[in-house]
Amino acid sequence: MKNTLCVCCSGKIYQDCCLPFHDQQQKPTTCEQLMRSRFSAFCLQLGEYLFSTYHPDYRGDLTVAQLSEKSLDWKRLDIINTTMVADTGSVEFKAWYLDQGQLNCHHELSNFVKDHQQWLYCDGTFYPSEKSGKIRRNDTCPCGSGKKYKKCCA
Secondary structure, three states: OOOOEOOOOOOOEHHHOOHHHHOOOOOOOOHHHHHHHHHHHHHHOOHHHHHHOEOOOOOOOOOHHHHHOOOOEEEEEEEEEEEEEOOEEEEEEEEEEEEOOEEEEEEEEEEEEEEOOEEEEEEEEEEOHHHHOOOOOOOEOOOOOOOEHHHOOO
8 A cells, every 4th residue: 555646636655645644653734634634544444543633622422433434435535625824724625435336426615723733624514415526427437447437437
C-alpha cells in the first residue's frame, strides 16, 4: 500500500500523502489535508485516526469501534471547494461509493476548526443525492476505472 496511489485521489503516493498523518508523524496543515486523510482513513478503516481527528464536542456517542467498521465501499473523493479563515475552515466534497452494486454520491460541506495547532472535523451539511450525485451516461465513471459510466457502474 505504501508505494501505491493514495485513495484520497490527490494523485500522490500514499507514503507521501496520508500515511504520515495516519502514522501520526505529521499533522495536516490545512482542513483539505485533514478531509483527504479522513476519507482515506474511512477507506482503510482507521477508526483511531478518525476518532482523534473528530472534535470532542461533536463526537456524541461515537466510538473507535464504530468508526473502524467498514460501512461502505468508498471509490473516489472529489474536492469541490476549500475555504479557510484563521482557525476555521470548510471543505465541500463529493465522495463516491458502491452500495449493493449501485454507485452513489455523498455530497457534504464539512466544517473544521483548528484547536491546539491541530485541524479537527466538527460537522457537515449534507446535500440530497438526487441533486448532487447525477452522473451523465457519457461521463467518466467516478469509480476510477477510466471507462464511461454507461459501460461501467450504470
